[in-house]
Amino acid sequence: MQTRACDSLFQTQLALPGRRAGKVRDLYSLPAEQGAPRMLLVATDRISAFDVVMPTPIPGKGRLLTTISAGWFGLIRRANLVGDHVLSLDVPVCGGIDPAQRDALEGRTMVCRAAQVVPIECVARGYLAGSGWSEYCAAQQVCGVPLPRGLRQCERLPEPIFTPATKAAEGHDENISFARAAAVVGSSLMERLRDLTLRIYSLAAEHALACGLILADTKFEFGFELAPDGRPTDRLLLVDEVLTPDSSRYWPLDGYEAGHDQQSFDKQFLRNWLLELVASGRWDKTPPGPEIPAEVVDGTAARYREALTRLFGSRSPADLLRR
Numbered sequence: 446m447q448t449r450a451c452d453s454l455f456q457t458q459l460a461l462p463g464r465r466a467g468k469v470r471d472l473y474s475l476p477a478e479q480g481a482p483r484m485l486l487v488a489t490d491r492i493s494a495f496d497v498v499m500p501t502p503i504p505g506k507g508r509l510l511t512t513i514s515a516g517w518f519g520l521i522r523r524a525n526l527v528g529d530h531v532l533s534l535d536v537p538v539c540g541g542i543d544p545a546q547r548d549a550l551e552g553r554t555m556v557c558r559a560a561q562v563v564p565i566e567c568v569a570r571g572y573l574a575g576s577g578w579s580e581y582c583a584a585q586q587v588c589g590v591p592l593p594r595g596l597r598q599c600e601r602l603p604e605p606i607f608t609p610a611t612k613a614a615e616g617h618d619e620n621i622s623f624a625r626a627a628a629v630v631g632s633s634l635m636e637r638l639r640d641l642t643l644r645i646y647s648l649a650a651e652h653a654l655a656c657g658l659i660l661a662d663t664k665f666e667f668g669f670e671l672a673p674d675g676r677p678t679d680r681l682l683l684v685d686e687v688l689t690p691d692s693s694r695y696w697p698l699d700g701y702e703a704g705h706d707q708q709s710f711d712k713q714f715l716r717n718w719l720l721e722l723v724a725s726g727r728w729d730k731t732p733p734g735p736e737i738p739a740e741v742v743d744g745t746a747a748r749y750r751e752a753l754t755r756l757f758g759s760r761s762p763a764d765l766l767r768r
């Protein structure tokens with residue numbers, strides 16, 4: 446396993462089949478249990494911005510993401526909204542993971558039900574930020590959803606909206622209309638996904654607000670659980686990470702004011718530093734990303750830690766996941 450800074454994990458090479466690396470997670474196949482295909486998701490300390498993985502890890506980020514996801518999966522389970530893919534947060538005991546690797550993996554792993562992932566990113570927005578704000582400025586709508594005139598940057602929307610995006614295997618995701626998403630995966634499935642996305646967003650935004658955080662927007666992925674023969678069943682699951690600072694925008698409620706960019710507990714701190722490089726011609730948003738200086742690494746880690754503490758205190762992941 447390749448570690449770069451003290452107690453940070455950049456990448457794994459476990460002796461398990463089916464290895465695949467996302468921008469942040471390393472994925473492996475696990476032996477099926479009771480016939481159900483399973484996989485192992487390892488959250489590393491990699492960070493991506495503008496879809497480029499940075500060469501510098503954020504120490505501890507993978508653990509923070511796993512704990513935050515656990516907290517939200519627990520909350521969503523208790524609300525009985527939808528099944529999810531999480532089976533266990535313990536490092537699995539199996540031949541491909543030797544004892545020396547366990548410490549580095551502790552707190553970063555999710556043993557999951559393998560799913561056929563729906564190739565649409567399910568985005569909910571309660572506030573006008575990021576690509577939503579850009580689209581609104583250009584056309585007074587986001588993903589084909591018309592919005593009132595005169596809204597300001599980061600303003601709260603009259604009600605949360607569903608704004609799907611393509612899930613690009615390579616390159617950038619693209620915001621699309623509901624109709625285009627429906628043409629890809631079917632309108633009845635899209636209606637179900639829209640409904641679930643907005644319900645989970647509302648539940649989460651309410652919890653976040655009680656913790657002094659605005660959940661401006663977030664992205665979910667759903668999938669169909671696989672049968673023992675590897676074919677998708679009709680059981681829809683919430684998969685991937687949920688409601689982390691990587692997949693969501695979190696703003697402190699204290700000091701929130703529409704009309705300009707917000708301080709945030711997410712990747713925006715890193716993005717802003719990168720945008721300064723772009724503005725001065727030192728980076729063009731293509732790989733390789735620049736090495737991130739220590740103060741930006743530390744500032745990013747501190748923001749992710751703060752998000753976790755505000756949302757879920759210091760409870761253990763297993764405790765958070767409990768029904």
Ligand SMILES: Nc1ncnc2c1ncn2[C@@H]1O[C@H](COP(=O)(O)OP(=O)(O)O)[C@@H](O)[C@H]1O
Nearest residue numbers: 467468469470530557558559560562666684685
């Ligand atoms: N239960 C699951 N079954 C199959 N694939 C999954 C499951 N949960 C998450 N995934 C996939 O695993 C990957 C997670 O790794 P990540 O680093 O976040 O990737 P990405 O670069 O696509 O964001 C995503 O591509 C996601 O679609």
Ligand SMILES: [Mg+2]
Nearest residue numbers: 467468469685
């Ligand atoms: Mg991801």
